[in-house]
Amino acid sequence: MNNNLKEELQMAFDAPKPHGKEAFIREIRKRYTYVYTDRWSMLSSQIGYIRKSVWLLSLGVLVFVIFGIIGKYNEMLYITAALTPFISGVAVLESVRSRLYEMEEMEAATVYSLRGILFARITLIGISHLILLFALTMALGSISGKGYLVTGSYITIPYLMSSVVGMEVERTAYGRSHSYVCVAVAVIVSMLVIFTAFGAWNRFVMEYPEWCVMAAVVLFLVNLNEYRKLYNWEKYAWNL
């Protein structure tokens, strides 16, 4: 058959539609689809999709504190304690982001499910914030005169308070329809820290340092429980 005739035939007749194409491609995919869906791939699927503001805020606070220490600014500990509620407020907001942008129904029907996505987001943000709080404690502990443990508790308590209250509020009917309420909670906690920094809060830390550390530990455990509730609760959210 000469080439002209071939071309003429190709032009005259459409190629037949492939039969079983989707099933064929699916079979080829199958062998690695399940390998791809482990916990690590779940985490890596989310790391690029966490808002930059979450990372930038954390980084901004760290840089601010370092500059404050270099500049020997006396009130850095109090300012840092007043800033940490915002870090956790943004984290809570990120954990309810699917709901905020009405993405949860589609995300829930994927391989990872909404629980998996939540787990990935909470884990990634939680680890980064633990590192941040540790770094802040190390930086401020050396100049605060309160020791590392009390300094760590001093800046962690407002963070955890904002996180716990924010998550509790997000679970209410009001919170579901006003997702930014966790930021309002962060503002309130921050204001409380500012107004009591040189009064009741400072006296409590100075006179009862061991209670301060204890309060931080208890709040940390309550916070873990809150995340567990959030994690479990989303599974049943559509059943409410």
Added chain:
Amino acid sequence: MELIIDRVTKQYKNKIAVDRLSFTLKTGVTGLLGANGAGKTALMRMICGILLPDGGTIALDEIPVTDQRYRSVLGYLPQEFGYYPEFSGRDFLLYFSALKGLTKSEAKLRTEELLELVGLADVAKKKIRTYSGGMRQRLGIAQALLNRPKVLVLDEPTAGLDPKERVKFRNIIEEIGRENIVLLSTHIVSDI
């Protein structure tokens, strides 16, 4: 290939949304036609594993709806959906490709293929917030097809589409229905 819905029940407080419903879906397109509040969305959510039934079972070839293997061959377009504000059309599809377990190279290829199929290739870089309602709906349809689903559940898929887009969409669904199970809900009789 069989999707068996067996005595599925869903109750909200004192209202029964789905009452011991049993049927079997095989390859092809099946339409769910019903008035608003008839329980179509509740049933579809249960078939997608988003909503837990109070009773009964749903399984595809004996794989229960809660199994990851089931979700890996499931495509779902909800009645209403949003998007992350920073996403372009392409970002949206790449994001869901990752959540559906596609590898990066496969995700890129499939995304471009689907953008072409739903006529959004030329606006793929634009933010979704600049899209019209019909374009968003087409993007949602593309999202549901990313993982070449064996079970495709579409809740009011033609809402917001103009007549021309509706015809094109019907042809796409008809094509998919030749090899897969397609369940779509609508209150427009001509769609079925």
